[in-house]
Amino acid sequence: MKSFEYFEPSTLEEAVYLLERYNGRASVLAGGTDLLVEMKEGLRTPAYVINIKHIAGMDYLSYDEEEGLRIGSLVTIRAVETSQIVQKKYAGLAQAASDLGSIQIRNRATVAGNICRASPSADTLPSLIADQATIRVFGSRGERNILLEKFFAGPGQTVLTQDEVLTEIIVPAPPPRTGKVYFKHGRRKAMELASVGVAVTLTLESDICQDIRIVLGAVAPTPIRALKAEEVLRNNSIDRLDIAAAAQAAMVESRPISDVRSSADYRREMVRVLTSRAIRQALEMAKSV
Numbered sequence: 001m002k003s004f005e006y007f008e009p010s011t012l013e014e015a016v017y018l019l020e021r022y023n024g025r026a027s028v029l030a031g032g033t034d035l036l037v038e039m040k041e042g043l044r045t046p047a048y049v050i051n052i053k054h055i056a057g058m059d060y061l062s063y064d065e066e067e068g069l070r071i072g073s074l075v076t077i078r079a080v081e082t083s084q085i086v087q088k089k090y091a092g093l094a095q096a097a098s099d100l101g102s103i104q105i106r107n108r109a110t111v112a113g114n115i116c117r118a119s120p121s122a123d124t125l126p127s128l129i130a131d132q133a134t135i136r137v138f139g140s141r142g143e144r145n146i147l148l149e150k151f152f153a154g155p156g157q158t159v160l161t162q163d164e165v166l167t168e169i170i171v172p173a174p175p176p177r178t179g180k181v182y183f184k185h186g187r188r189k190a191m192e193l194a195s196v197g198v199a200v201t202l203t204l205e206s207d208i209c210q211d212i213r214i215v216l217g218a219v220a221p222t223p224i225r226a227l228k229a230e231e232v233l234r235n236n237s238i239d240r241l242d243i244a245a246a247a248q249a250a251m252v253e254s255r256p257i258s259d260v261r262s263s264a265d266y267r268r269e270m271v272r273v274l275t276s277r278a279i280r281q282a283l284e285m286a287k288s289v
């Protein structure tokens with residue numbers, strides 16, 4: 001590994017000062033499950049590493065009906081997976097967290113790191129986008145909020161500037177009669193990156209689909225909303241044919257590539273299958289809550 005200078009700031013202001021000072025040559029370190037692997041493999045060679053894990057007050061996970069779910073940037077995937085409120089109100093996110101890597105990885109990895117890595121196959125992103133998550137970032141010019149759906153610019157690329165740190169993830173409280181599902185498909189069940197990920201969040205009002213968001217992972221340069229598929233179902237009393245039409249629309253909207261994990265054709269077909277399955281399950285869930 002190439003040598004680097006290491007910092008352990010104790011405040012956010014100090015971290016941002018260092019990021020600004022070493023403009024583009026510094027990397028933020030959280031759980032390190034992405035960054036350290038990339039550094040060992042020589043894919044990233046930061047001259048400065050800024051470990052934010054010693055900054056107090058960024059490891060909270062809280063919920064109330066007004067503000068929804070708030071996840072501090074040092075909260076681990078495991079904390080999200082095992083949170084009873086996440087399991088109850090954000091079932092898709094809880095599923096995504098339990099599908100990520102191994103228990104050792106989940107104990108170190110943060111949700112914020114999963115977001116900032118911006119991998120198209122990152123497991124938490126489809127559910128967070130489907131649940132309309134916003135992130136709060138802090139930099140030398142102050143604080144700003146960004147809708148997560150607008151955060152990604154390409155594989156490994158975000159709209160974060162070089163001196164900004166993600167400080168918080170905010171997910172609105174779900175309306176009544178909302179079902180949430182995440183399906184991950186890979187070559188094996190554990191320790192596998194998604195070949196396809198599908199998240200659906202669906203809200204019913206008098207058995208009409210009042211709102212739906214369908215988000216696809218690993219089938220485009222960034223996670224994408226399947227907007228045409230959503231249109232098929234929104235304001236509709238959903239039947240079997242609607243689900244088939246929406247799943248078909250999602251397949252057409254996906255833009256997968258062929259790589260070591262799957263061919264593009266196989267991914268497209270799995271988008272259709274998993275979208276159909278996810279809509280059905282989210283619908284059942286919405287009817288039962």
Ligand SMILES: Cc1cc2nc3c(=O)[nH]c(=O)nc-3n(C[C@H](O)[C@H](O)[C@H](O)COP(=O)(O)OP(=O)(O)OC[C@H]3O[C@@H](n4cnc5c(N)ncnc54)[C@H](O)[C@@H]3O)c2cc1C
Pocket residue numbers: 027028029030031032033034035036037052073077099100101102105108109110111112113114115116117121122123124164165166167191192193194
């Ligand atoms: C064996 C193995 C299996 C894995 N399996 C999966 C899997 O199944 N699904 C999946 O989605 N991922 C998987 N991963 C990837 C990884 O574990 C996740 O992406 C993880 O959530 C990254 O979080 P971290 O805290 O470790 O981030 P780090 O590695 O510390 O950082 C990741 C990136 O985000 C930046 N960053 C981190 N926190 C912040 C912040 N607060 N503000 C600004 N920038 C920040 C870092 O600079 C870096 O660029 C796996 C990794 C390994 C090693």
